Amino acid sequence: KAGVTQTPRYLIKTRGQQVTLSCSPISGHRSVSWYQQTPGQGLQFLFEYFSETQRNKGNFPGRFSGRQFSNSRSEMNVSTLELGDSALYLCASSLFAGGHDEQFFGPGTRLTVL
């Protein structure tokens, strides 16, 4: 069974631009969560989608948004990029929603904002 895939793996943008990251979950998984990893901050939860609906949202500004498609693939979008948005963005999928189901992570997208 293929794992979680994320595209692109690396991205360089400049301040003010916007970016879209993509995540394909493990086949059959309906829950997709997004996390931001920065040095010293660990993994910060962005949002979770289940069956095309956003279930939970972390404490991030409205510039961060996402969506999930009927095939469970998910995208996240960051508008008006700031230098502090430089991070590793990780996507994780699980069969069910909620925090007790094992999550499988993708390799991440490394975003650098110049």
Place this chain on the structure above:
Amino acid sequence: DQQVKQNSPSLSVQEGRISILNCDYTNSMFDYFLWYKKYPAEGPTFLISISSIKDKNEDGRFTVFLNKSAKHLSLHIVPSQPGDSAVYFCAASAPQAYNTDKLIFGTGTRLQVFP
């Protein structure tokens, strides 16, 4: 407000010895705890978990201990192997009614196992 804390950013252990990684939490509603391991350029992978109804869970060389009164958990790796060198994240979750975040992660501890 960091609800899950890993106060040791790094740990260095000799091969064959025990590695002990620590994690503290502040939210008494957390009822499920997980450890993830992360290698460079890869996403985190699940290692072991423990429910709050238990105080110990063991899986091969990995054992997680939970002390609810102290709001503390630890991961023991015995014996440590060079392939265990990675960043270890502690994570916690609460029942849905109390939890707006799916999993709350600590900042990670980088473990280095040397020969």
